[in-house]
Amino acid sequence: MSKIIVTGGLGYIGSHTVVNLLEDGFDVVIVDDLSNSQHDILRRIETITGKQPEFLQLDISVRDNVMSVLRRHSDADAIIHFAASKAVGESVENPLLYYRNNLNSMIFLLEGMQETGIPNMVFSSSCTVYGQPDKLPVTESTPFRPAESPYGNTKQICEEIIRDVCNANKNIQAIALRYFNPVGAHDSHLIGELPRGVPNNLVPYITQTAAGILPELRIFGDDYDTPDGTPVRDYIHVVDLAIAHRVALRRLLDRRQKNNYEYFNLGTGNGYTVLEVVKAFEKATGVQLRYRIVARRPGDVEKIWADTTLANRELGWKAERSLHDMMKSAWEWQLHLRDHPELLGS
Ligand code: NAD
Numbered sequence: 001m002s003k004i005i006v007t008g009g010l011g012y013i014g015s016h017t018v019v020n021l022l023e024d025g026f027d028v029v030i031v032d033d034l035s036n037s038q039h040d041i042l043r044r045i046e047t048i049t050g051k052q053p054e055f056l057q058l059d060i061s062v063r064d065n066v067m068s069v070l071r072r073h074s075d076a077d078a079i080i081h082f083a084a085s086k087a088v089g090e091s092v093e094n095p096l097l098y099y100r101n102n103l104n105s106m107i108f109l110l111e112g113m114q115e116t117g118i119p120n121m122v123f124s125s126s127c128t129v130y131g132q133p134d135k136l137p138v139t140e141s142t143p144f145r146p147a148e149s150p151y152g153n154t155k156q157i158c159e160e161i162i163r164d165v166c167n168a169n170k171n172i173q174a175i176a177l178r179y180f181n182p183v184g185a186h187d188s189h190l191i192g193e194l195p196r197g198v199p200n201n202l203v204p205y206i207t208q209t210a211a212g213i214l215p216e217l218r219i220f221g222d223d224y225d226t227p228d229g230t231p232v233r234d235y236i237h238v239v240d241l242a243i244a245h246r247v248a249l250r251r252l253l254d255r256r257q258k259n260n261y262e263y264f265n266l267g268t269g270n271g272y273t274v275l276e277v278v279k280a281f282e283k284a285t286g287v288q289l290r291y292r293i294v295a296r297r298p299g300d301v302e303k304i305w306a307d308t309t310l311a312n313r314e315l316g317w318k319a320e321r322s323l324h325d326m327m328k329s330a331w332e333w334q335l336h337l338r339d340h341p342e343l344l345g346s
């Protein structure tokens, strides 16, 4: 049975991926410092899967912690590295926190892989590496634009670090997955996104507004060069994203890579405006949303969606869930949270 170390495995995308891996028979070791998660997610993963992954509560931006985990689990076949700080605005206010957490953890993990011989890594990258591309949809060969935020910069730098290490050390294989906009939750309603405080992202903002937690959705600008003036994104269901990690992992374990460092866009390939998302939400749920157009949000790109040809062809993976499915799933999760406030944790 292959053993996989999953950093950030109690977070939003990590927890869905851990469920998928356990269901597929992988042996999973979760490392998470609970800085943006809660211990109870472990119990819920166990409830869904009937399996008990090992859990280590450790901060992986500390070198000794990483070395101790990787030495103890030097028989691991791969690391999936989700753990990172991810709030764009916070990264502008506190860049050092982001550089320290996101870069240190990457460097220490790669050093630990070199030392222990753990050969494979899957890394959580982001469409943020592209900024506002000239040509749409974006392919993997679209060049990076100067990062819009320290957070975005950490994703670009991490990809560059992995590329250089893979160039220098052919024993290390890595795949970076560039997620577009992950939304939705697991069908069990036991795991999903748990934004702290007022959400920054569109879909949790929509569901909290519909649930009456927030008074109205503010739509940031309707004067963009898009079909209805609001920005376009490629939203992807978190379960489709989780499946892509398992598929990427199999490619690494089966040595099917064309190069020892590869990177793939993970989206549906469809772009939707903010107003289209609002309409899809209303249609999927029957709930009318209060919204108002306000000024643009600084740093927002106008439009971006993925060309997913490479992931479709090389990974044999395709997102299956539609925008309708995503809205229904996000709303069911919100309703479940309303009925089970204990899921929100402390
Ligand atoms: P999340 O915050 O829900 O999960 C990250 C997890 O990592 C949390 O459980 C947190 O406690 C843990 N963590 C953070 N720093 C740590 C550290 N130093 N040591 C140990 N654990 C640590 O975020 P997510 O949405 O699941 O994102 C997962 C990854 O995907 C991140 O790298 C993020 O940058 C990337 N990503 C997310 C999105 C998105 O919109 N959610 C989009 C693109 C890329």
Ligand code: WQD
Residues within 6 Å of the ligand: 086, 088, 125, 126, 127, 128, 152, 180, 181, 182, 200, 201, 202, 203, 205, 217, 218, 219, 220, 221, 230, 231, 232, 233, 274, 297, 300
């Ligand atoms: C989507 C659209 C907003 C909230 C962010 C990160 C990016 C990546 C994904 C990690 C935009 C509009 C939003 C609201 C709104 N994460 N909006 N009112 O900005 O595409 O990307 O998450 O890597 O790095 O920047 O996602 O969900 O914040 O916004 O009108 O209250 O919804 O202007 O057009 P974004 P988002």
